[in-house]
Amino acid sequence: MRLTAITAALSLTAGAALAEGVAPDDVSYSDYGEVTVSLSGQPGDATRGREIFANKSQGNCVSCHAVTELADVPFHGEVGPILDGVGSYRTAEELRGIVANAKMTFEGTVMPAFYKTSGFIRPGDGYTGKAAPDDLAPILSAQEIEDVVAFLMTLQDS
Amino acid sequence: MRHMALTAIAAVLAGTAAFAGGADDDTLILNDEIEMVTKTAAPDHLSDAMDEIISGWHFRSDETQQLQTDDFENQGMIFADYGAEAWDTVEGSEDKSCASCHGDAAESMVGVAATYPKWNDGAEEVRTLQMQVNDCRTTRMGAEPWKYDSGDAINMEAFVTSHSRGMPVNVAIDGPAEATWLDGKDIYYTRYGQLELACASCHEQNYGNYIRADHLSQGQINGFPTYRLKNAKLNGVHSRFKGCIRDTRAHTFSPGSPEFVALELYVKSRGNGLSVEGPSVRN
Numbered sequence: 001m002r003l004t005a006i007t008a009a010l011s012l013t014a015g016a017a018l019a020e021g022v023a024p025d026d027v028s029y030s031d032y033g034e035v036t037v038s039l040s041g042q043p044g045d046a047t048r049g050r051e052i053f054a055n056k057s058q059g060n061c062v063s064c065h066a067v068t069e070l071a072d073v074p075f076h077g078e079v080g081p082i083l084d085g086v087g088s089y090r091t092a093e094e095l096r097g098i099v100a101n102a103k104m105t106f107e108g109t110v111m112p113a114f115y116k117t118s119g120f121i122r123p124g125d126g127y128t129g130k131a132a133p134d135d136l137a138p139i140l141s142a143q144e145i146e147d148v149v150a151f152l153m154t155l156q157d158s
Numbered sequence: 159m160r161h162m163a164l165t166a167i168a169a170v171l172a173g174t175a176a177f178a179g180g181a182d183d184d185t186l187i188l189n190d191e192i193e194m195v196t197k198t199a200a201p202d203h204l205s206d207a208m209d210e211i212i213s214g215w216h217f218r219s220d221e222t223q224q225l226q227t228d229d230f231e232n233q234g235m236i237f238a239d240y241g242a243e244a245w246d247t248v249e250g251s252e253d254k255s256c257a258s259c260h261g262d263a264a265e266s267m268v269g270v271a272a273t274y275p276k277w278n279d280g281a282e283e284v285r286t287l288q289m290q291v292n293d294c295r296t297t298r299m300g301a302e303p304w305k306y307d308s309g310d311a312i313n314m315e316a317f318v319t320s321h322s323r324g325m326p327v328n329v330a331i332d333g334p335a336e337a338t339w340l341d342g343k344d345i346y347y348t349r350y351g352q353l354e355l356a357c358a359s360c361h362e363q364n365y366g367n368y369i370r371a372d373h374l375s376q377g378q379i380n381g382f383p384t385y386r387l388k389n390a391k392l393n394g395v396h397s398r399f400k401g402c403i404r405d406t407r408a409h410t411f412s413p414g415s416p417e418f419v420a421l422e423l424y425v426k427s428r429g430n431g432l433s434v435e436g437p438s439v440r441n
Contacts, residue, residue, distance in 0.1 A: 075370045078367040078369075079367050120352055121350050121351070121408075122409040122410075123351060123407065124351055125409075126407060139352060
């Protein structure tokens with residue numbers, strides 16, 4: 001009885017780990033900052049990715065990047081480059097690495113790392129100004145990173 | 159990058175994005191009398207980082223700028239007037255007001271705010287203007303200290319500061335103040351929070367650029383306290399610092415903390431040479 005319980009628990013954990021894909025601290029970056037495998041183990045959804053890209057409380061990528069395809073979203077920022085056509089000149093592996101932790105591709109960049117949970121100075125609990133909890137979540141989940149990458153791949157040269 | 163991005167965006171997004179580019183070329187003249195220095199050569203200690211220092215006034219819309227040109231339109235002056243009332247009010251066990259010792263602020267306080275934060279020999283510490291006022295309240299008046307950046311404290315700061323308007327910011331960064339100044343500099347370049355952004359990431363590397371709907375300035379404090387249209391009250395330097403750090407998804411410091419005192423000295427020194435504008439108007 002006890003044995004069965006343990007085996008069941010074990011296979012559950014294994015299953016959960018698989019579904020969660022790669023944890024933030026375990027992501028492996030190439031020398032150029034690329035990440036080859038899907039972080040969630042699943043393909044991304046470009047429609048969801050578009051929302052995350054524009055949404056202030058999620059990716060908020062638009063606060064720094066302008067994209068012509070998002071003309072319905074007001075106030076595009078100028079801190080980062082315009083991302084029109086980025087899916088044509090970057091591979092999905094490069095884009096996954098850039099969105100997960102852009103510092104691996106562009107040393108010292110101001111672009112935040114969206115799939116990272118350690119190594120911060122005075123991390124906060126979201127935008128409350130209070131200290132972060134011990135189990136700080138990445139800004140975007142593994143699946144959300146995949147969704148954003150899928151959206152970026154739709155930005156092709158016209 | 160700054161200018162290229164701008165032209166490109168103007169071409170693609172005309173109509174959707176807010177864009178106006180870097181600092182404008184307007185001139186700030188106060189009450190048709192005092193011409194303010196709102197752009198000038200960067201102080202020596204900044205020469206590696208930038209050539210020109212620019213007041214936050216230049217990054218605001220024409221309408222917001224206009225409000226600061228006339229004391230009758232500048233709502234910050236209403237709060238400075240409350241400070242003027244407090245100046246003459248007797249408080250505490252010693253039966254004294256500020257005026258009992260300092261007389262007419264229009265004479266005794268001229269140029270004072272331009273030199274704060276400043277080293278105090280007796281206390282062996284760098285003091286902000288609010289710390290100095292609280293010291294007078296507690297040790298000389300026998301009155302309660304004001305809470306840091308509270309309404310009373312900011313009103314008095316605005317009143318005292320208003321007597322330095324048009325005079326160049328001139329804080330000392332050498333001698334006994336140097337250690338504190340270096341602490342402040344460290345903080346300025348530290349990339350805090352989950353977004354890993356330093357003051358410099360936004361206000362040194364990206365001033366003139368839009369970040370979403372916000373037009374990034376150099377984050378100068380020559381205009382503090384600032385009357386913000388957004389919250390319709392006067393805002394203190396430390397409260398502004400706190401908001402900016404919080405927005406990097408960081409655990410902030412508190413108003414009045416040693417970290418913010420050091421940061422205030424450092425940031426103020428980045429504006430050495432700009433005119434004191436406080437109380438100014440911002441969005």
